[in-house]
Amino acid sequence: MNTDIGQEARAALAPPRGFRDILPTEARELRAIERTLSEVFASYGYLPLDPPLLERGDAAGLVDPARLISFLDRDGTRVALRPDLTTAVARLVAQRYANAEGALRLSYFAPVFREEPAMLGAEREYDQAGVELVGPVGPLADAEALALLAESLACAGLHDQTVEVGHVGIMRSVFAGLGEEARARVLREFRDGDHVGAMRAARRFGMSGTALATAERVLRARGTRDLDALDVPGVDELRAVLALAREMFGGDWVVPNLALLPSLPYYTGVVFEALRPDLGFPIAAGGRYDGLLAAYGTARPAVGFAINVPRLHRALFETGWRPRHPRPLVVLEPAAPLATARCAARLRGVGLVVAIGAVAETASLPVVTVAVVDDEHVRGADGRTVGVDELARTLR
């Protein structure tokens, strides 16, 4: 029988542009990552939450409105698929925890939706995993976010990455001699990545030669020795943050790097990205944003980060990572229905993963095919008949 539906019909079944189906092999790996990250987040006292998929389209967002996937609701209000979780958390904290005292530690693992330039093959939906620490300020809180990011990536199985840490406050102080408007202009050029344009603008706005030289030196500072050689406001605080972060999670993973200025304008203090030399994109990004909640009427400081899950997955995959100890899939060739049902139940009872009959999709799991002999026995590919308990022992 020819069941081919034809090329045109198959094309019509594809999801909308920028969306895709995640099939079992990939989905299984993403679940493993989700499990690990959720456990690490929980170990620092972070509690999960699930904001809605739809947010108001006019909410004070962090994402360029042109990149929202938005449409009109039945009552005419504009709604948008949430473009990020930080904004959603800020909104819900302002609404539900306006009078809360003490720290809120919140975590999420959820998809976000953004319009991307389609020519780069980017997707419009991807998972973000992240945390927000709302309330506490100071080096201990900043260090907690850094250490939690480093520990999350390490537990997920990624090594050799660095968490590069900059500080928006230090960059602001370097250009403090300029007026507020001129400084905002210069910092925007830096956030857009245009160092040439930013320095040129600073010179045009009348910054002195010595101040420009200091700015150059700050921009070049990467690593502890460079940082120690700087004498600008804010460096001591950054040093304290890094020292505490190393105490919370050991190892040589944190690198001060003052040229790091994310494109998002809302950061006010430390900013950081998890980077690998062989990956052209950050795996995770975060920082302190003390002004964002004020936009919702509740001025509370906060620090947090978001891990780009597909990028983490890709980086893991390229290092040869696969989900740990997958239990093999026992494919059971059936005999008489009653014996097959009982045999499958016995096998599952001793902890095996059992599918009855030939399977079309194994999700890259190791597969062991055995045939039912009776309630308690199966025959392996080698023709040997073994008991249920023995099979479980050999496969464990």
Added chain:
Amino acid sequence: MRPLRIALAQGALLADGLAALAAAGCAVGDAGVEGRRLLVRAGDVEIVRARPSDIATYVARGAADLGIVGKDVLMESGAQVLELVDLGFGACRFVVAAPRDALARALDDYRHLGSLEVATKYPNVAERHFRARGIAVEIIKVAGSTELAPQVGLSDWIVDLVATGGTLAANDLAIVEEIAPSTARLIANPAAYHTRRSEIAPLVEKLAAWAAARTVAAR
């Protein structure tokens, strides 16, 4: 880890780009100017040659760590890269041009028809410019010979990149206004710039010094 990879735009900027890298101590020789190999090893670095508009893409996505490309390409592509050094060569500018003596007619068209037709190879630069000026235009994307468009009635105006203005003059076009100047830039993938700073920083310093010395010499 692979060697530091530098993407160079083929065409007008290639010779100057190679000269700049040689002056900065990269043993580029005549890396691939001749020959068909587009990825060549040159001393401690790899040199990639590609179309100018692809350089920004390579660097933005981390397929190359550094690149030398015109500011014009960066303005059109909007690629998220770091612009580290103005290398000074390859000077040109984006301009709006119209048939000589036809400015008054174009403005009259605009009053009656409400919109001007603008042919360009750079639709993003053109659209941003006219939107900032509050002028309604219809952008017509062409792949080349933009100067021809007004002569054959394809458009009222054009937005194009000019170095000397010779081609404009030869086609009876006059510059209406300048949008922005452009020169070659050293660009970097942000992640590579951060993680491979110890390799990139000396190169940036030498290229900046080289560019500064040339600017002084040109005065």
